[in-house]
Amino acid sequence: MYDQRQVRMDLSKKQGNGRGRYIEEERLEIVNLSGMSLDSLPNPSLNLSTICKLDLSNNNLESIPESLTARLLNLVAFDVHSNQLKFLPYSIGCLSKLKILNVSGNLLHTLPKTIENCRSLAELNANFNKLTMLPDTIGFELVNLKKLSVNSNKLIFLPQSITHLASLRVLDARLNCLRSLPEDMEKLINLEVLNLSQNFHYLENLPCSLGLLVSLVELDISYNKIKRLPDSIGCMKKLQKLCVEGNPLVSPPMEMFEQSLHAVKEYLREKMNARHKSPQKKKSWVGKLVKYGTFSGHMMRGAGLGERERFIMSEYRSIDGLASPRYMGMFSPRRLFSPRTYFTR
Known part of the structure; x- marks a missing residue:
């Protein structure tokens, strides 16, 4: 999965305050697999818990293995935009350190209820999907969410719990129903x-x-x-x-x-x-x-x-x-x- 011949990888390097001292983030890695025409994800060749940023965008992925997200214990940013995902793994709720999640440009009809367990989440981008509803309780636990983008979906209403997002600064719900x-x-x-x-x-x-x-x-x-x-x-x-x-x-x-x-x-x-x-x-x-x-x-x-x-x-x-509804999408004349x-x- 993370073969050096295929993967563009950057190591996060930061200086410690004292000589010979290294903070934990020095061992975390940024893995970029964007735009590699991947249909599936092969077995990883490195410890998934060392990844802090994972970019799987612009591929042909139809699913993400439950076992993958369950082991991304230090993941802070997860980008899977522009794939063919019809659902997200329930184990995404294990990403307790996740701050940025981009799932835009997929085929999602719903978001898993477990997403509310990502309590560090500050930005959620679910634009350009087929969402008809959001989890009823999504607003009760995401106390750090500052930006919620759900434009260009098929949402009929926003759940009442969304009013509990006291940290929210930006709410984009255009191009819905x-x-x-x-x-x-x-x-x-x-x-x-x-x-x-x-x-x-x-x-x-x-x-x-x-x-x-x-x-x-x-x-x-x-x-x-x-x-x-x-x-x-x-x-x-x-x-x-x-x-x-x-x-x-x-x-x-x-x-x-x-x-x-x-x-x-x-x-x-x-x-x-x-x-x-x-x-x-x-x-x-x-x-x-x-x-x-x-x-x-x-x-x-x-x-x-x-x-x-x-x-x-x-x-x-x-x-x-x-x-008319047929214009409600990425290339809507009214939008452009x-x-x-x-x-x-």
């Missing part, structure tokens, strides 16, 4: 980038808890069927970029989008203010906004704020002809050629 989002989005306190674009005919509504994403900087909801933005978005203090093109939006009205992000936020806050003063019973999410300190029940204006925000928007045009319309600072 999402019909809704979990209600308790406010638990993602470190989320900075959320991409829900190009779920086309499926995603029609956003939860009000979206406005409680206190760290969110970029939100992309373009090319969906959203008619109304949640009023709570007006309270997103750190939001700098909002992509909305390709939606039949009626609230806020289109003239708001022609002005600035500040104008849109102000419009939504005004709506919320009116609702807050209404004698009717307050919505529970409004109470949460007050609790989180993002909404005080009155308008918030900042001197000069509008001058720092600007909005660029091309003319809205229907994409019904190009938004659609004009980018966004709020920015």
Whole structure:
């Protein structure tokens, strides 16, 4: 498997603090078997526990032996993108030190439940597969996950447990079949980038808890069927970029989008203010906004704020002809050629 005539191998070398001292990482190896047209993996010729990075990408692998992953005890990065994998081994849960896992560009319909045992995982890339669902409990144990990319799949929903990914900074779920989002989005306190674009005919509504994403900087909801933005978005203090093109939006009205992000936020806050003063019973999410300190029940204006925000928007045009499911993939015309319309600072 790791014959020197075939394998491009680099040893990880690091100096010790004292003369003659060597840290454990000096004995760990980086093994690169990318692009070697492998259909299967022959028996290894070295100790698998010495490998810290293993690249098996761009091959023709249909499976990974359970016995292989079970012995990769020091593996930190595992790259198997662009193969023919239909499933991942259950023993992947043995990779307790794994931080980066790239399984994109395969034929995966599901991820093994044991993946939640990879508690050191910081980045998971499962783009361009055939995923119809994620493990129900995936969010409960992956406490260190910072980036989750599941774009270009067939996901209908995201599991409720995903809201427990408190370390998550980037969530990319574009080009799926999402019909809704979990209600308790406010638990993602470190989320900075959320991409829900190009779920086309499926995603029609956003939860009000979206406005409680206190760290969110970029939100992309373009090319969906959203008619109304949640009023709570007006309270997103750190939001700098909002992509909305390709939606039949009626609230806020289109003239708001022609002005600035500040104008849109102000419009939504005004709506919320009116609702807050209404004698009717307050919505529970409004109470949460007050609790989180993002909404005080009155308008918030900042001197000069509008001058720092600007909005660029091309003319809205229907994409019904190009938004059919057959275009939802790696070479989607909407993905490759659609004009980018966004709020920015």
